[in-house]
Amino acid sequence: MSPKCTIDGKEYEFKPGEMIIQIADRNGVAVPRFCYHPGLTIVAQCRMCAVEVEKMPKIQTACSTPAADGMVIHTGSEKVKSAQSSVMEFLLINHPLDCPICDKSGECDLQNYSFDYGAPDSRYEEQRRTYMDLDMGPVIKKNMNRCIHCTRCIRFCDEVGGFREMVALKRGNNVEITTVDGKALETDYAGNLADICPTGSLTLKDFRFRKRVWYLKKTKSVCEGCSRGCNIEIHQENGVVYRLLPRENMEINKWWICDEGRFNFHYVNAPSRIVEPSVKTAAQLETSDWSTALAEARRRISGKVLVLAGSDLTLEELRAIQKFAADRLKECALLHFGTPGHLSADDDKDEDKILRRTSKTSNLHGAEKLGLRGWKGDGSYDSALVFRGGRAALPHGLRRHVKGAIVGVGVFPREGAGDFDVVLPGLSYVEKSGTIVNWQGKEQKLQRSIEPVGLSKGIADVFAMWA
Numbered sequence: 001m002s003p004k005c006t007i008d009g010k011e012y013e014f015k016p017g018e019m020i021i022q023i024a025d026r027n028g029v030a031v032p033r034f035c036y037h038p039g040l041t042i043v044a045q046c047r048m049c050a051v052e053v054e055k056m057p058k059i060q061t062a063c064s065t066p067a068a069d070g071m072v073i074h075t076g077s078e079k080v081k082s083a084q085s086s087v088m089e090f091l092l093i094n095h096p097l098d099c100p101i102c103d104k105s106g107e108c109d110l111q112n113y114s115f116d117y118g119a120p121d122s123r124y125e126e127q128r129r130t131y132m133d134l135d136m137g138p139v140i141k142k143n144m145n146r147c148i149h150c151t152r153c154i155r156f157c158d159e160v161g162g163f164r165e166m167v168a169l170k171r172g173n174n175v176e177i178t179t180v181d182g183k184a185l186e187t188d189y190a191g192n193l194a195d196i197c198p199t200g201s202l203t204l205k206d207f208r209f210r211k212r213v214w215y216l217k218k219t220k221s222v223c224e225g226c227s228r229g230c231n232i233e234i235h236q237e238n239g240v241v242y243r244l245l246p247r248e249n250m251e252i253n254k255w256w257i258c259d260e261g262r263f264n265f266h267y268v269n270a271p272s273r274i275v276e277p278s279v280k281t282a283a284q285l286e287t288s289d290w291s292t293a294l295a296e297a298r299r300r301i302s303g304k305v306l307v308l309a310g311s312d313l314t315l316e317e318l319r320a321i322q323k324f325a326a327d328r329l330k331e332c333a334l335l336h337f338g339t340p341g342h343l344s345a346d347d348d349k350d351e352d353k354i355l356r357r358t359s360k361t362s363n364l365h366g367a368e369k370l371g372l373r374g375w376k377g378d379g380s381y382d383s384a385l386v387f388r389g390g391r392a393a394l395p396h397g398l399r400r401h402v403k404g405a406i407v408g409v410g411v412f413p414r415e416g417a418g419d420f421d422v423v424l425p426g427l428s429y430v431e432k433s434g435t436i437v438n439w440q441g442k443e444q445k446l447q448r449s450i451e452p453v454g455l456s457k458g459i460a461d462v463f464a465m466w467a
């Protein structure tokens with residue numbers, strides 16, 4: 001029989017060795033915390049997770065106190081409230097009144113706990129300390145006046161990033177969290193620092209001052225950046241994607257995402273994306289309308305056709321392409337493309353010891369499951385149809401293998417579409433729902449977060465109109 005403890009009058013089972021905060025989290029009991037993070041070692045530095053345990057004379061920290069059978073715990077007693085209020089007063093003595101101009105505002109633990117657990121007044125009359133902030137590189141903006149020394153960032157670099165990049169200098173009131181020798185961060189996972197920092201000390205340069213967080217609509221989806229398939233939340237407003245955040249999935253990405261995946265959304269709303277049907281006239285693509293562009297595409301696709309399907313497309317799209325090729329094209333070769341050097345799933349490897357995979361498309365393994373093979377960059381064809389979701393690397397040297405027209409269906413940047421005679425704009429991974437298969441063989445669902453940009457249409461709609 002599992003041991004049991006009581007939290008706020010309710011009995012809960014737990015596994016031996018579990019900390020009080022883990023049992024509270026699993027059962028939806030709110031315990032405030034700054035230094036504790038389930039993905040990092042426990043240091044019990046901030047003292048915010050105070051709880052009262054019967055028969056223990058002093059207040060305990062829920063993050064570092066193992067539960068015991070029969071333990072009776074209180075999270076909201078007067079003693080606990082007084083401890084939390086004192087911790088908040090202490091943490092705020094040096095904190096600037098920055099909330100109105102801080103990018104963390106609206107999702108800041110310090111701000112929220114100050115409201116929920118803090119005292120209305122401060123007794124602090126001394127001068128607040130201030131820091132000069134050095135540049136931490138392209139991803140993170142640092143503002144150490146807001147830091148509460150929880151050390152989550154230091155532990156993240158040590159324990160997840162794999163090497164020491166952040167440190168605490170000096171001691172006491174003068175302590176300063178910074179990078180080693182003030183250098184720029186080198187980790188490919190720096191964006192996670194902004195997620196785990198419980199204050200506005202570390203924020204994303206990419207997102208700062210672009211949108212107040214309470215305006216953002218959130219959709220649970222999956223990253224398309226590589227074959228890992230990290231779980232993400234897409235944050236958008238009025239059809240514009242502002243940021244991607246990691247979503248916990250203990251079997252795939254735990255709590256993290258890499259920077260490459262995090263920032264792989266700018267192309268969606270970029271002005272360089274082709275979002276209107278386009279037809280080449282006099283050596284360059286000109287904006288057209290759907291019926292003209294479709295008629296051009298139908299007329300020009302003939303003879304022996306090379307059909308290239310991006311391994312960034314969903315299973316549903318790939319199946320539709322297979323059916324289209326079988327039903328409508330007399331002579332064709334249907335092959336996938338996406339990451340140079342990745343002709344099959346066997347070529348897909350770990351790129352580091354954390355998350356990133358070498359296949360830079362999300363559904364290479366799904367494409368193989370459907371029996372598609374990779375294009376080797378060979379053969380001679382009369383025309384080509386290229387389907388692309390937005391992430392697959394454009395097939396290099398395609399023009400050399402195709403005598404006639406090349407038609408693109410999907411997401412194409414204007415500067416990379418010089419070889420194309422017709423472009424029928426399609427949907428990126430944030431504009432559609434569908435299934436992808438990650439390197440472990442797990443099927444996951446993309447969820448539509450925004451309406452199609454411009455005149456873009458799904459592949460199924462294009463095929464319906466093709467007839």
Ligand code: SF4
Pocket residue numbers: 146147148149150151152153154177196197198199201202
């Ligand atoms: S910068 Fe943020 S995460 Fe790092 S110690 Fe300060 S408050 Fe904690």
Ligand code: SF4
Pocket residue numbers: 223224225226227228229230253256257258259260261262355356357
């Ligand atoms: S590891 Fe791959 S799936 Fe995960 S966030 Fe990075 S690019 Fe996206």
Ligand code: FES
Pocket residue numbers: 032033034035036043044045046047048049050061062063064
């Ligand atoms: S969360 Fe427990 S001491 Fe910081």
